[in-house]
Amino acid sequence: MSEHYLKALFDPASLVVIGASETVNTQAAAITAKLQEQFTGKLYFVNPKHKSILERTCHKSVEAIEDSIDLAVIVSPIKSVEKVTKQCAAQGIRNVLVMTHFPSRYRGEITKAIASLDSVAKELGVRLLGPNASALIRPSTKLNVSTTVNSILPGKLALVSRSSSICNSIIDWAETEEVGFSSIISHGAGVDVDLADILDFLSSDYRTNSIILYINHIHNSRRFMSALRAAAKIKPVIVLKSAHENGSYSDAFTKIPNVHVMHDIFLAAVLRAGADHVSSLSNLFAAAKILGSSQKTKGERLGIISNGYGPVMLANDRLRDLGIQTTTLSPELVKDLKNTADNLLFFENAIMISNRKDIAEVYAENVKRLLASKEIDAVAIFLAPSAMIDAEAIAFEVAKVVKRAQKPVLAVWLGSNNAGKGRKALIQEKISNYRTPESAMEAFRFLCHHFANRQRLLQVPFALKKMQPPKVTDSRALIQQSLKNKTYVLSMVDTQALLEAFHIKCDFTKHSEASASPLSDRSLKVSILNDPIFGPVISLGFGGAMSSALKNSAIQLPPLNRRLSEGLINDAQVTTILNTIHDVTKVNREKLRGVLIRVSEIATNLPEVFELTLNPLMLGEHEAVVCGAQVVVQKVNKDHKLFSHLAIHPYPSDWHRHIVIQDNQKVEVRPIRAEDAKAEMKFIDNMSKESKYFRFMYVVNTLTPEMLSNFTKMDYDREMAFGAFMQKEGEDILLGESRYAINPDKQSCEFSIVVDDNYQGMGLARQLMLILIEHIKDHDLKVIEGTVLKKNTAMDKLMKSLGFSKRASQEDYDINIYTLKYDD
Secondary structure (H helix, E strand, C coil): CCCCCCHHHHCCCEEEEECCCCCCCCHHHHHHHHHHHHCCCEEEEECCCCCEECCEEEECCHHHCCCCCCEEEECCCHHHHHHHHHHHHHCCCCEEEECCCCCCCCCCCCCHHHHHHHHHHHHHCCEEECCCCCEEEEHHHCEEEECCCCCCCEEEEEEEECCHHHHHHHHHHHHHHCCCEEEEEECCCCCCCCHHHHHHHHHHCCCCCEEEEEECCCCCHHHHHHHHHHHHCCCCEEEEECHHHCCECCCCCCCCCCCCEHHHHHHHHHHHCCCEEECCHHHHHHHHHHHHCCCCCCCCCEEEEECCHHHHHHHHHHHHHCCCCCCCCCHHHHHHHHCCCCCCEEECCEEECCCCCCHHHHHHHHHHHHHHCCCCCEEEEEECCCCCCCHHHHHHHHHHHHCCCCCCEEEEECCCHHHHHHHHHHHHCCCCEECCHHHHHHHHHHHHHHHHHHHHHHCCCCCCCCCCCCCHHHHHHHHHHHHHCCCCECCHHHHHHHHHHCCCCECHHHHHHHCCCHHHHHEEEEEEEEECCCEEEEEEEECCCCCCCCCCCEEECCCCCHHHHHHHHCCHHHHHHHCCCCCCCCCCHHHHHHHHHHHHHHHHHCCCEEEEEEEEEEECCCCEEECCEEEEECCCCCCCCCCCCCCCCCCCHHHCEEEEEHHHEEEEEEECCHHHHHHHHHHHHCCCHHHHHHHHCCCCCCCCHHHHHHHHCCCCCCEEEEEEEEEECCEEEEEEEEEEEECCCCCEEEEEEEECHHHCCCCHHHHHHHHHHHHHHHCCCCEEEEEEECCCHHHHHHHHHCCCEEEECCCCCCEEEEEEECCC
16 A cells, blocks of 8 residues: 555654744744754754744745755744745645644634635645644654643554643643553644544554544544544544533424434444544543553453452442443363462452462462463453552562463552552553553453454344335425425325335324324334434434433434344333333334334435434334324435435445346446345355455455455445346355545545456456446546556456556566546
């Protein structure tokens, strides 16, 4: 992969400070002095009022510097920022970090001055981080553009925060705890280089193993979700966002307040992306500590060592609150541990060691054996203060074992005085330690969540159930007629017609009978709500007359598939509805899944639907029937791009094609989806060794679970894969595929193509490339590039016929690079 296009911004080899100063107690002076002291690259100062600063030559303007410069740090007065940005562009500087403060009335406001600066930067092709940025720190490269007075250690944890106060608080805490960072970025307004760009850089940054975010505001939910999903796919990501930034929902028709809080939708979005969320700064500190240690778990089985019952009870209570099942030590493991000392006590997942002269050695030996056990995934070590023990000595003894551990270890030395000495020893030995059992369990949850997310990514989805396609065109025409008549709440007749167009069964005549029916206990409410940030969301909760008074809804972002629908149903707040009550008939969960998927199709295909409510939705053993419904519609801009109203790009069903290849064989070409995992696996397994080598350029026998997930679980905002399918005995057989991934510069992409050995030479590869090129053009990408082995003569012939240019790779003699470029 080519070098990230923002590398010069985040890892500059040369840097200029515009507005450099020596004036005491100013931002400019603090930044100037810190860079003078620490930066190891080429450093230049610009200030027209000075000839030298800190005994270094100071230039009147950036135009006076002849050398090429990677990054300009602007700390000049606000009135001069646009001017010096233009000077930077004229001098060939393509990255600027604007630390200058631009006043605003409220957080997240894009003032005229900020918008103007952004416009200037975009017009000149300059990447802008800021304004109002307060920190860009990369400890391993000695880059520290900030006013912090703290020492910052290099590490594997990245911190991204728009808030300078939160950023500085974490930096100050980290110095005491000796937590290191790969990056600290306080990005300010983020109008150009935004949170999504930063996440993209950090996800590919080899120095970064995990990421913590403090978020005030999201400007573009689609970009944010795509970047967050990509990062969380490979690294743990923890997010903190204040709930008080958000308002609450009111039903568009009945004006019922406080039914759905926008913060709940934000949490649903974060979890959907595979990241984790914390609700307090103390929890963020716990996350920073455990992630800063680069520890990873392979399961939830936590073993505990303690010198008292109380801490263990508190820890296990917190684990259960967090949804983590406590393990039980096996008789075999207990027998092994008993050999370490007399009078050990055992309780569920814990070993109790009484205070004794050799307690340090006993602690260390039990830690060693727990870490070696195959039935334990992580170890927590608790120590309560006592006059009979030396907390510091125990810490040093335990550290000898923990340093070599391949599993997570969480230490809790309770208390302040004697325990404080022990904690200092743990910090000195770089052992993750916490003040309370509860905070340690919170930290463990972060590791468990990332592990669970990785496992979910590797799961093969439910088999795709063939469903009758909805009548989208008819539904849109119905809505447009209503809007033409200035009617924004559909009539009951039109509402029923719309729902039935999406194959949702309705019987509005039973609405008054629903509350008296024995099925009223099974009454649900399914809704589409329109969030101002994330667009349409789907909620599921109690139905009937009490639905507006009960805050019991589970929330998910569309699009939904069978697995996501099942997850929505299984939400702890909703499952209770579906439990058998008295003699009520068992409900049909498959029917409920079907309704949720159909509602998701409405949210996906009809941006005109502002709000939809199915209440009550009556569930029985054989059917799900909507007995009451309301649909509120809205006007949509004529230039509205398909699916642009969604935070997550759905399956692009509009890209289905039917083609005919040699011997008049009919083939369906369509985007690959997660449910194609079985077909993908068979396709690769059946390829010849030569075809596999041509495709992967190394020996591949079969796809690993990770590769299969990456090949089929697509983020259609970032990549595309077209598969050529033929139906045989009711099963989709994959004959070939073409795919591309967008490069970080958002202007170019890298492609690949492979065809089943039995279907090569039939024109299928050409057809797959043509639809791929068509899709690439539709997404305004300018450059298509791919690497091909020189031995692959058939590909060479195909590429030439499609107009690709060819050049030899400078890094590998056996490879040619094929490129196709488009003019604006």
